[in-house]
Amino acid sequence: VIVSELLKLLSPNKDLQGKNVLVTAGPTREAIDPVRFITNHSSGKMGYAIAERAAARGAEVMLVSGPTNLPTPIGVKRLDVNTTNEMYNMVIEHSDKADIIIKSAAVADYRPETVAENKIKKGDVDIAISLTRNPDILKKLGEIKKDGQVLVGFAAETQDIIENAKSKVERKNLDFIVANDLTKDGAGFKGDTNIVTIIDSTGDVQHYEKMDKKDLADIILDKAKSIYIKE
Amino acid sequence: VIVSELLKLLSPNKDLQGKNVLVTAGPTREAIDPVRFITNHSSGKMGYAIAERAAARGAEVMLVSGPTNLPTPIGVKRLDVNTTNEMYNMVIEHSDKADIIIKSAAVADYRPETVAENKIKKGDVDIAISLTRNPDILKKLGEIKKDGQVLVGFAAETQDIIENAKSKVERKNLDFIVANDLTKDGAGFKGDTNIVTIIDSTGDVQHYEKMDKKDLADIILDKAKSIYIKE
Numbered sequence: 003v004i005v006s007e008l009l010k011l012l013s014p015n016k017d018l019q020g021k022n023v024l025v026t027a028g029p030t031r032e033a034i035d036p037v038r039f040i041t042n043h044s045s046g047k048m049g050y051a052i053a054e055r056a057a058a059r060g061a062e063v064m065l066v067s068g069p070t071n072l073p074t075p076i077g078v079k080r081l082d083v084n085t086t087n088e089m090y091n092m093v094i095e096h097s098d099k100a101d102i103i104i105k106s107a108a109v110a111d112y113r114p115e116t117v118a119e120n121k122i123k124k125g126d127v128d129i130a131i132s133l134t135r136n137p138d139i140l141k142k143l144g145e146i147k148k149d150g151q152v153l154v155g156f157a158a159e160t161q162d163i164i165e166n167a168k169s170k171v172e173r174k175n176l177d178f179i180v181a182n183d184l185t186k187d188g189a190g191f192k193g194d195t196n197i198v199t200i201i202d203s204t205g206d207v208q209h210y211e212k213m214d215k216k217d218l219a220d221i222i223l224d225k226a227k228s229i230y231i232k233e
Numbered sequence: 234v235i236v237s238e239l240l241k242l243l244s245p246n247k248d249l250q251g252k253n254v255l256v257t258a259g260p261t262r263e264a265i266d267p268v269r270f271i272t273n274h275s276s277g278k279m280g281y282a283i284a285e286r287a288a289a290r291g292a293e294v295m296l297v298s299g300p301t302n303l304p305t306p307i308g309v310k311r312l313d314v315n316t317t318n319e320m321y322n323m324v325i326e327h328s329d330k331a332d333i334i335i336k337s338a339a340v341a342d343y344r345p346e347t348v349a350e351n352k353i354k355k356g357d358v359d360i361a362i363s364l365t366r367n368p369d370i371l372k373k374l375g376e377i378k379k380d381g382q383v384l385v386g387f388a389a390e391t392q393d394i395i396e397n398a399k400s401k402v403e404r405k406n407l408d409f410i411v412a413n414d415l416t417k418d419g420a421g422f423k424g425d426t427n428i429v430t431i432i433d434s435t436g437d438v439q440h441y442e443k444m445d446k447k448d449l450a451d452i453i454l455d456k457a458k459s460i461y462i463k464e
Contacts, residue, residue, distance in 0.1 A: 111355040124342040
């Protein structure tokens with residue numbers, strides 16, 4: 003910790019000084035009953051790497067995080083949430099003062115329609131869980147986007163990666179999207195590396211080779227900064 | 234690690250030497266698609282504490298574990314699984330040579346009837362997931378139980394704790410069950426303590442105050458040993 007702190011103090015590149023960066027990370031959890039829940043494989047590593055690098059580069063960073071096993075990066079203000087609704091409320095509340103918003107969390111799109119108050123006893127019959135749509139955080143952020151604010155999304159897909167990502171940039175009013183193919187070795191949720199394609203609102207498509215999530219964090223922040231300055 | 238190893242070597246109480254102990258721990262995960270899954274709040278701490286104490290007391294310990302963030306206890310052979318079906322197969326395969334079986338895992342009782350090959354795209358309509366029953370590991374262990382083998386179950390409940398636990402001892406041919414009330418502060422999945430009631434096949438009911446999971450592990454092993462010796 004002391005070494006990281008020193009490196010940060012000594013770091014010459016404080017190019018995000020004075021910028022407010024809001025990052026979301028991790029999965030969310032949706033309760034079925036007091037014991038069981040629906041979640042996903044997101045580790046939070048990508049979002050935490052972005053928060054860490056943004057703080058190291060001098061930004062004021064707020065990290066809204068679902069449940070992960072990661073330590074809070076140095077200099078980052080972290081707010082913990084469990085459900086997508088909680089993340090929605092927290093993010094919308096803090097979005098107004100953000101210059102750059104990077105939504106890397108993999109939130110649950112659906113939640114059980116009702117949450118059982120007591121643990122559901124197993125029986126011999128098959129059952130079904132009715133699911134209802136959660137609010138779309140990224141779409142809402144696109145709708146309330148302020149002039150000059152930079153909005154970055156992620157797309158983790160297993161098929162039709164580029165088409166899905168392009169459509170998401172338009173539908174959600176994003177500046178750019180970071181798309182990754184979950185079926186590729188070295189990409190996705192669990193590891194320390196990712197393999198991505200970045201697609202921006204001008205239609206530019208840039209492929210990147212497998213790299214460390216911290217290096218990718220800097221590439222994403224570089225691109226966000228260049229758009230922020232241009233506007 | 235070196236200190237623990239030394240303590241173990243110096244430990245005078247090797248009362249489980251020569252015994253084979255099979256412990257299950259943690260949650261299981263049931264995939265909905267490549268990204269989403271159903272799981273539960275089990276941390277694995279109770280089962281890992283039992284495995285650790287059994288090994289420290291000289292037993293040969295096999296730990297069949299769902300996904301947890303815990304290190305493997307010293308001297309314990311650990312086999313990792315994800316789904317309830319995987320745990321069922323692993324446990325049944327290794328049950329024959331076990332003198333004592335302690336099933337502390339909180340396995341998923343249900344799994345999605347079908348697992349989507351690709352990530353399910355979210356739409357605007359509500360959906361439902363059809364669930365089907367998983368095999369009942371504890372019930373099967375009770376059916377194939379050998380003479381002299383000691384079988385211990387757990388019951389994590391939010392209501393009718395004692396009645397449910399008593400019925401489970403009978404239905405599943407257990408020697409005893411460790412029941413805990415998830416609604417109590419200091420009991421259940423996440424913390425380092427538990428508050429339990431132990432109910433055995435003779436109908437004896439013993440309540441315990443809040444205690445460290447490692448101390449409770451020794452109480453469970455003491456009771457299992459006393460039954461093993463009696464038979």
